[in-house]
Amino acid sequence: MKLNSTTKSIKLFILTASLSATAIAQDTMFTSPQNVYNDSEVVLTKYNNGGVVNASVIENVAKTQPEEAYIKQVTDGVWAITGYHFGYKTVIEGETGLIIYDSGDDIEEATEILELVRKHISEKPIHTVIYSHSHYVFGAQAIQQAFDGELKVIGHPEINKNVLESGGLGASIPELSPTLTARAYEQFSVLLPAEGPDAKSPTPIGKTQGFVPVNTPVTQGQTMTVDGVEMVFYTDFDSDTDDQVIVYLPESKTVLNNHLWPTYPNFYTLRGSVYRDPTVWAEGIRLIRDLNPEHLINTHTEPLSGHDEIQTTLNGYYDGIMYLYDQTIRGILQGKTPEELTYSVQLPQDLAELPHNQMTYGEFSYYPKNIYYHALGWFNGEAETLNRIEPNLQAKKIIEGFGGVDAVKQELNKTIANNELAWSAELGGYLVRVVPNDEEAKQLLADTLRQMGYQTEASIPRSWYLTKALELEGKVQIPSVVFSDANSIIGSPAETLVGQFRVRLDPIASYGEDQMMAITIKDSDAPTMGLHVRSTVAEFISDTEDYNRQADLEISVSKRTWAEYFVGEKSLDQMLESADVSTNHKDDVRGFFSLFDQLDESKTRFVSPSQS
Numbered sequence: 325m326k327l328n329s330t331t332k333s334i335k336l337f338i339l340t341a342s343l344s345a346t347a348i349a350q351d352t353m354f355t356s357p358q359n360v361y362n363d364s365e366v367v368l369t370k371y372n373n374g375g376v377v378n379a380s381v382i383e384n385v386a387k388t389q390p391e392e393a394y395i396k397q398v399t400d401g402v403w404a405i406t407g408y409h410f411g412y413k414t415v416i417e418g419e420t421g422l423i424i425y426d427s428g429d430d431i432e433e434a435t436e437i438l439e440l441v442r443k444h445i446s447e448k449p450i451h452t453v454i455y456s457h458s459h460y461v462f463g464a465q466a467i468q469q470a471f472d473g474e475l476k477v478i479g480h481p482e483i484n485k486n487v488l489e490s491g492g493l494g495a496s497i498p499e500l501s502p503t504l505t506a507r508a509y510e511q512f513s514v515l516l517p518a519e520g521p522d523a524k525s526p527t528p529i530g531k532t533q534g535f536v537p538v539n540t541p542v543t544q545g546q547t548m549t550v551d552g553v554e555m556v557f558y559t560d561f562d563s564d565t566d567d568q569v570i571v572y573l574p575e576s577k578t579v580l581n582n583h584l585w586p587t588y589p590n591f592y593t594l595r596g597s598v599y600r601d602p603t604v605w606a607e608g609i610r611l612i613r614d615l616n617p618e619h620l621i622n623t624h625t626e627p628l629s630g631h632d633e634i635q636t637t638l639n640g641y642y643d644g645i646m647y648l649y650d651q652t653i654r655g656i657l658q659g660k661t662p663e664e665l666t667y668s669v670q671l672p673q674d675l676a677e678l679p680h681n682q683m684t685y686g687e688f689s690y691y692p693k694n695i696y697y698h699a700l701g702w703f704n705g706e707a708e709t710l711n712r713i714e715p716n717l718q719a720k721k722i723i724e725g726f727g728g729v730d731a732v733k734q735e736l737n738k739t740i741a742n743n744e745l746a747w748s749a750e751l752g753g754y755l756v757r758v759v760p761n762d763e764e765a766k767q768l769l770a771d772t773l774r775q776m777g778y779q780t781e782a783s784i785p786r787s788w789y790l791t792k793a794l795e796l797e798g799k800v801q802i803p804s805v806v807f808s809d810a811n812s813i814i815g816s817p818a819e820t821l822v823g824q825f826r827v828r829l830d831p832i833a834s835y836g837e838d839q840m841m842a843i844t845i846k847d848s849d850a851p852t853m854g855l856h857v858r859s860t861v862a863e864f865i866s867d868t869e870d871y872n873r874q875a876d877l878e879i880s881v882s883k884r885t886w887a888e889y890f891v892g893e894k895s896l897d898q899m900l901e902s903a904d905v906s907t908n909h910k911d912d913v914r915g916f917f918s919l920f921d922q923l924d925e926s927k928t929r930f931v932s933p934s935q936s
Contacts, residue, residue, distance in 0.1 A: 354670040357781060358689055361746040366779040375516075375523030376778040377786070384781070387679035388586035388625045395444045396627065398619050399576040401553070403445050404627040409433050410528035411460045414580050414621045415441055416573070418551025421451040425571065425580045426623065427463035431534040434463025438470050452550055455479035455538065456582040456623050457565040458492035465534025476550070479538035480559050480567035487535055488816045491808055494565050494597035499824045502805035506928070507595035513787040515800045522774070522790045525783045533812050542569065561608030564590060566598060570608065578619040583608040584641055586625035586679075588671075590686035591648070592694035594784055599698045602649040602691075606642050613638040625680065640678040647675060652692040661704040662693035687782045719757035726751075729759055736768045745779070748772040756796070770796040803928030807891035814887050818850035821883075821890050823864040828920040831860035832934035841916050842868050842875035845883050846904075857919060877916055878908045892923030 360366050360378065369379040393407030401417040414425035422441065428434045441450070449471040455461050461483065468475040486492055490501040493508065509515055513524030542548065542557040549555070558570040563583045571580040583605065591600045612620070613635060620628045620637075628634050651669045660668055669692040675681055696704075703710070712718060726732045732755050739748045752769030759765050770793040777789030794800045807813075813821065822843055840856045854865030854875060865871045882904040889899040896917050900910055907913040921930035 354672055355676045356670055357683055357687060360779045361776055363743045368778055371523060373518060373523040374520050375525060376521045378779055378781050380781055381684050384682040384684050390626060395440060398621060398627050398629065399578055402576060402578055404621050405437065405440060406626055411623050413437055415445055416553055417446060418553050420551055421449045422446060423452040423550055424450050425454045426456050426460040427453050427467055428460055429528055430462050430531040431466040432531050434466035449473065452476040454571060455483055455569060457568045458483050458486045459565060461487060461492065461535050462533040464536035468536055475536060476540055477536050477538050478540045478542055480569050481541040482567040484537045486567055489820060496598045499827045502807045504595050505806040506803040509803060509806060510788050510791045511595045511784050515791050516787065522794060525786060558611060561611060562601060562604045563608060564600060572615055576619060577617050579612050579615055579617040580621050581612055582623035583612060584622045584625060584680060587685040588644060588681045588683055591691040594788055602645050606645040609638050609642045637680060641680050644675045644681040648691055652695045656696060661706060662696045665692035665696060683781050685782055686784050716757055719754040722754045723758045733764060733768060740772055745772055745776050749776060766796040805928060807927060810887040810891055810893055814883060818845040818848040818883060819866060821886060822853045826855060826862040826864050829862040830919060830921055830932045830934050834919040835859055837919065839916055840873055840875045842878045844880040845886060846880050848883050877913050879913055880906045892927035896922055
């Protein structure tokens with residue numbers, strides 16, 4: 325059929341109106357949290373310590389976390405201790421004593437909890453600790469010491485390994501635990517001031533660690549009666565670690581868990597950790613839902629009671645998780661790159677408005693690309709990105725293309741004034757790469773990042789933005805590594821402490837060398853181990869008796885002294901001069917270890933022998 329001009333105009337009008345309606349619908353249907361960095365109006369307020377923060381954060385946090393801490397008897401013999409610390413606790417009364425779900429971040433926190441339990445719940449001894457996961461295992465020694473008895477510790481079979489290898493940080497590569505710890509300092513506001521506009525938000529970083537290993541591991545679906553209380557344990561469902569334990573109390577239809585959070589799940593930590601699979605987290609939510617609990621007690625959010633409210637909450641949480649996953653996979657199938665997914669996958673308004681789906685912890689924008697990287701790796705499918713030029717040269721060319729340093733500074737002043745913060749941060753990053761000692765350039769980038777920190781709705785990026793701003797201004801030094809103290813790692817296997825040392829070899833200093841060192845940790849069960857330096861590689865030998873080469877050098881050292889050297893509490897010279905160290909050729913042994921990076925006095929960075 326041939327259309328006349330009038331008909332064509334009508335058709336065009338209808339099509340245009342339809343497209344406009346679709347665009348409007350999309351604008352109202354989906355959230356766009358990145359707009360806080362892109363010329364949007366943001367209302368700011370302050371924490372009690374003066375820290376500037378997006379006002380919506382305070383409003384949203386109040387929906388799922390208490391304004392004041394409290395202890396509540398949720399059902400007969402079960403109490404929720406809520407809001408006193410970053411991780412909440414549950415206390416269950418048994419026939420002869422008490423059972424506690426989680427021991428806290430540190431010994432100091434556990435000591436406070438013990439006082440609250442005695443005052444508000446019972447003076448009965450706590451004889452059993454159940455670990456929800458490896459993040460809240462470090463207060464158990466205080467509980468063990470308080471009652472001077474044998475403590476039953478129930479937990480996932482992987483917890484002991486995860487804590488001893490990487491301090492419970494979830495490092496996919498245990499040797500990188502010090503890097504994850506350093507980045508956790510930025511994630512959790514450790515380097516931010518206590519007061520003022522840049523002041524820290526609440527942080528879970530612990531003080532004195534007191535881990536008691538799991539001595540009663542449980543598995544999926546296992547039923548156990550603990551001091552007269554029947555419990556069912558579920559261990560197949562990861563959330564923010566791969567060692568979660570969900571507990572079901574059939575008599576009261578109560579579930580204890582770390583799967584329902586006060587915020588949307590943090591599927592990617594900016595500090596880096598093992599991949600958090602949204603589908604597995606969602607399956608944990610579905611398991612809890614299908615148990616039909618009457619009471620739901622959570623590690624990070626207020627307890628819920630009532631079947632219908634719990635079902636509605638869990639369904640909304642499940643849908644929020646699976647929307648992210650399914651739409652990310654859909655986007656990948658459509659050929660979208662990780663960068664495009666950051667903007668194209670946005671949580672719908674009806675899901676975003678649910679209290680537990682708020683984004684006051686992590687940011688939704690970096691979850692889709694983390695799924696992409698897990699599935700397909702770093703390559704975004706665009707051939708032109710396979711071999712980009714070196715970052716410093718790239719920055720130089722971009723700055724030159726803008727007309728030089730002064731022209732970029734003028735552009736930055738304009739974009740910052742226009743609240744185009746995302747672009748200002750990118751451009752400012754190029755500028756500081758090109759002129760790293762230019763104070764004006766650093767201040768422009770610091771000003772940008774500070775405003776991003778004030779305006780974000782999420783506490784994790786707030787800490788990163790403000791910490792970097794302070795570093796650019798010379799007010800803090802961001803560590804590249806942070807090691808636990810020797811006391812915290814002394815329980816790790818000797819094989820771990822010696823084996824992980826191999827990654828410190830400086831290939832420039834060791835090039836062409838061929839030396840074998842026998843290492844005896846004399847107060848451990850480990851056999852004599854070895855490090856064989858062959859030019860640019862240090863091979864770890866778990867037992868020198870089984871190796872095909874005799875050692876050139878030998879050192880015998882106590883586990884304590886080796887641990888102190890490993891974490892930087894002793895320098896190389898101090899280790900070799902220790903009374904509990906013996907060697908065959910001290911100068912040659914010193915020369916051997918001098919091929920490896922050494923921790924500097926601050927213990928926050930390595931010094932390579934080829935650069936010192």
